[in-house]
Amino acid sequence: MEENFNQDLQKELRREAIKRNWQLFKQSKLGMIGLYIVIFFLFLALLQPFLFLTGIWNKGVYDPVVGYEPIKDTLLVVECPKEYPTEKYESYQDCPAKGEVNVKKLYMAPGVEVGDMYETFIQPAPPSRRHILGTDSLGRDIFSQIMEGSQVAFILGLLSATLGVGISTILGTIAAFFGGKIDAYLMRQSDLILMLPSLPLLFIISAFAELKVWHLAVVLGVLGGLGGSVITIKSQALQVKVKPFVDSARITGGSNMKILFSHVLPNVAPLALLFMVFSVTGAIASESVLSFLGLLNIDMSWGIMIYLSQTDGFIFSGMRYWWLILPAGLAVTFLAGGFYLVGRGLDDVFNPRLRKR
Amino acid sequence: MAEYIIRRTFQMTIVFFLFLIFSYLLFNAIPGNAFSNLLLNPNLPPDAYQRVLEIYGLDKPLLERTQMYIVNFFKGDFGYSYKYFPKTPIELISERLPRTLMLFSIVNIVAFYTGFFIGKVLAWRRGSKAETWITVTSVFSYTVFYPWFALMMLWVFGYKLGWLPIGKFLYPEKWYDAPFDSDVVFTSMIKFTVVISLIQFAAYLASRGIESLSLRRNIRFGSLITIFAGSYFYWNNGDALIQKPYASDIAFHMILPVMVVTVVAFAGTALLTRTTMMEVLKEDYILTARAKGISQKRIRDRHAARTALLPVVTSFIFTIVTIIDGSVLTEQIFSWPGMGQLLLQSVLEEDIPVAMATFSFVGVFALIAHLLADVSYSYLDPRIRIKSQG
Numbered sequence: 001m002e003e004n005f006n007q008d009l010q011k012e013l014r015r016e017a018i019k020r021n022w023q024l025f026k027q028s029k030l031g032m033i034g035l036y037i038v039i040f041f042l043f044l045a046l047l048q049p050f051l052f053l054t055g056i057w058n059k060g061v062y063d064p065v066v067g068y069e070p071i072k073d074t075l076l077v078v079e080c081p082k083e084y085p086t087e088k089y090e091s092y093q094d095c096p097a098k099g100e101v102n103v104k105k106l107y108m109a110p111g112v113e114v115g116d117m118y119e120t121f122i123q124p125a126p127p128s129r130r131h132i133l134g135t136d137s138l139g140r141d142i143f144s145q146i147m148e149g150s151q152v153a154f155i156l157g158l159l160s161a162t163l164g165v166g167i168s169t170i171l172g173t174i175a176a177f178f179g180g181k182i183d184a185y186l187m188r189q190s191d192l193i194l195m196l197p198s199l200p201l202l203f204i205i206s207a208f209a210e211l212k213v214w215h216l217a218v219v220l221g222v223l224g225g226l227g228g229s230v231i232t233i234k235s236q237a238l239q240v241k242v243k244p245f246v247d248s249a250r251i252t253g254g255s256n257m258k259i260l261f262s263h264v265l266p267n268v269a270p271l272a273l274l275f276m277v278f279s280v281t282g283a284i285a286s287e288s289v290l291s292f293l294g295l296l297n298i299d300m301s302w303g304i305m306i307y308l309s310q311t312d313g314f315i316f317s318g319m320r321y322w323w324l325i326l327p328a329g330l331a332v333t334f335l336a337g338g339f340y341l342v343g344r345g346l347d348d349v350f351n352p353r354l355r356k357r
Numbered sequence: 358m359a360e361y362i363i364r365r366t367f368q369m370t371i372v373f374f375l376f377l378i379f380s381y382l383l384f385n386a387i388p389g390n391a392f393s394n395l396l397l398n399p400n401l402p403p404d405a406y407q408r409v410l411e412i413y414g415l416d417k418p419l420l421e422r423t424q425m426y427i428v429n430f431f432k433g434d435f436g437y438s439y440k441y442f443p444k445t446p447i448e449l450i451s452e453r454l455p456r457t458l459m460l461f462s463i464v465n466i467v468a469f470y471t472g473f474f475i476g477k478v479l480a481w482r483r484g485s486k487a488e489t490w491i492t493v494t495s496v497f498s499y500t501v502f503y504p505w506f507a508l509m510m511l512w513v514f515g516y517k518l519g520w521l522p523i524g525k526f527l528y529p530e531k532w533y534d535a536p537f538d539s540d541v542v543f544t545s546m547i548k549f550t551v552v553i554s555l556i557q558f559a560a561y562l563a564s565r566g567i568e569s570l571s572l573r574r575n576i577r578f579g580s581l582i583t584i585f586a587g588s589y590f591y592w593n594n595g596d597a598l599i600q601k602p603y604a605s606d607i608a609f610h611m612i613l614p615v616m617v618v619t620v621v622a623f624a625g626t627a628l629l630t631r632t633t634m635m636e637v638l639k640e641d642y643i644l645t646a647r648a649k650g651i652s653q654k655r656i657r658d659r660h661a662a663r664t665a666l667l668p669v670v671t672s673f674i675f676t677i678v679t680i681i682d683g684s685v686l687t688e689q690i691f692s693w694p695g696m697g698q699l700l701l702q703s704v705l706e707e708d709i710p711v712a713m714a715t716f717s718f719v720g721v722f723a724l725i726a727h728l729l730a731d732v733s734y735s736y737l738d739p740r741i742r743i744k745s746q747g
Contacts, residue, residue: 030492188372191727195376195720197682200704200712207387228675231727281500289686292504306505315508316516329505336500344496347632 024349031345037338041150048147064148065299068139071125075101077116134323137312149302156217157280163221165276172233193227206295240267270350277343281336288332302328384709391439391707436710446714455543457695461680468622476630499624507690510617521613524692542603614691634665
């Protein structure tokens with residue numbers, strides 16, 4: 001009877017604590033903005049399978065990797081002048097202008113004269129009602145690619161951050177708590193990881209192993225977890241270790257394991273959670289950089305979208321093909337920024353000295 | 358303390374030894390080798406590939422090679438580059454290092470000062486509209502997808518507006534009849550920058566103890582004027598006069614990378630300073646200072662900001678370590694032929710001696726910085742005793 005009551009009380013207390021923390025988190029405006037951004041991308045990530053399953057989107061048209069839809073367009077046939085500037089065009093980049101096609105490009109279609117209207121399929125196609133963000137140079141829907149990319153980003157970011165912070169919290173707490181030889185070994189181990197330059201190291205790994213999303217998440221998680229974050233978590237755990245309640249737990253006869261797991265670890269956990277949210281940002285950025293350099297074996301992600309728009313030569317075409325350049329880059333930036341802002345909000349909750357009053 | 362440092366140095370030597378073995382094995386785990394493309398050339402005799410392997414000793418078993426490499430490494434012999442044959446890795450590094458140092462030391466100094474200043478103001482003006490907007494901007498530039506942002510900036514300033522050059526670190530046509538190497542110019546530019554920052558730092562140190570705000574400002578302003586006058590004289594006399602057009606060519610090419618990397622790098626410092634500064638503002642001695650009636654600016658600059666500087670400086674030490682690591686991407690995008698590109702190319706082309714030399718260069722840097730950070734922590738925070746760190 002009494003045990004039941006105790007459990008209920010504990011549950012009640014926990015609910016109260018969560019409610020209070022939520023109230024505190026709600027006070028930070030930027031944290032809420034970050035949360036909305038993250039929820040928005042989560043919604044995008046979940047929306048795509050829903051659209052495919054219910055048949056609203058046809059897989060042949062909207063699949064982010066193999067989908068294809070030709071978009072018909074009518075173009076005016078013009079002849080580009082030999083010398084610039086002319087009245088109509090300022091430089092060779094302006095010809096053919098939007099909605100026009102150079103007659104010299106049409107040698108495959110005989111009988112087309114200057115001034116005719118010419119019907120053709122265009123890729124990349126600009127945004128339309130069927131394709132909200134247009135299609136890429138292979139006729140694939142950009143919006144669907146963004147959704148696929150956000151799935152990749154969530155899986156990779158959350159998995160690698162959880163793994164990395166899990167490893168580094170346990171190791172960092174152990175290093176701080178036991179000290180001595182264990183500490184020295186763990187610190188030198190993280191030295192070893194820190195010494196390796198991260199980007200070239202990932203290049204080497206991608207050279208002899210085919211990296212898929214899961215593999216990359218594990219690699220990033222383990223490297224991050226064994227590297228610098230152990231040092232950071234350890235320095236936090238050291239501050240917990242010298243607090244009076246640890247001493248009193250020892251005086252009342254608590255064993256090492258008991259003190260470690262029920263006193264030190266729970267007090268490091270909020271900081272670890274905070275660290276995790278921040279390291280999601282790093283993981284998303286790493287994935288994008290690696291795909292941007294064309295080193296990953298992933299079908300579609302935001303980094304690959306930017307990589308494709310760069311290798312196809314659209315990135316220096318300016319805003320004429322904005323739907324190929326802007327959405328992917330902004331998606332990476334906003335999701336990473338969203339997680340960062342959530343981390344900032346959590347920081348306000350866990351660190352009372354950062355609160356307003 | 359001395360005992361701790363000696364023990365740490367001993368441990369560091371062991372770690373470095375393991376690091377060497379590990380990275381050597383790692384490079385050899387990449388399939389193929391630096392000379393694989395000889396097999397594709399039909400004009401070569403069939404045994405050419407085998408002969409080249411024998412010359413470079415790549416036909417020996419892996420363990421023997423590892424052992425030989427490490428023994429030679431500690432003798433100071435780093436071998437020869439596979440790709441740039443008669444050159445040694447040391448020659449290559451000493452050619453590339455000034456370029457990277459020049460670019461990134463300027464970036465880091467500018468980013469640190471702007472970041473610290475903005476963070477200070479952010480924490481002080483908490484809750485105002487300006488704070489929200491500056492925070493949003495710095496979060497954006499902190500998390501922006503860097504290669505994408507750099508390419509957009511290249512497009513805007515290099516292509517659309519045409520103000521700044523796209524890539525490369527000099528115009529080759531200007532250097533046809535140059536009487537010296539570009540590295541000579543780089544070296545004198547680095548010397549010049551170091552001297553300037555030393556003078557500025559000395560003026561800062563000398564004026565730190567002065568109580569009167571206006572006198573302090575005047576002294577710092579005077580040092581700035583001295584620097585401007587001095588640099589005018591330096592670049593118009595002697596050797597530097599001949600180097601001036603070439604140095605200005607390099608400086609012109611540096612504007613865009615410096616600008617882009619600074620925009621990305623300042624935000625980290627600004628956000629960190631904001632957090633530490635806000636923690637400091639809750640301390641009792643700030644309240645005391647307020648009660649004493651000291652002016653707001655003085656409390657901000659002399660009481661709060663100085664304490665808040667400590668963690669920021671520690672993180673800055675770690676930033677310096679990652680200069681070469683972080684330069685990989687920047688140098689790739691701006692085609693700046695520095696250490697980062699050397700590192701990347703040697704890894705991709707499996708030029709093992711060069712890759713090993715650059716890796717160990719970065720590694721030694723990181724080890725020393727970690728030691729420095731630990732020692733400085735124990736000075737700053739006496740609660741964290743050095744003994745407990747083993």
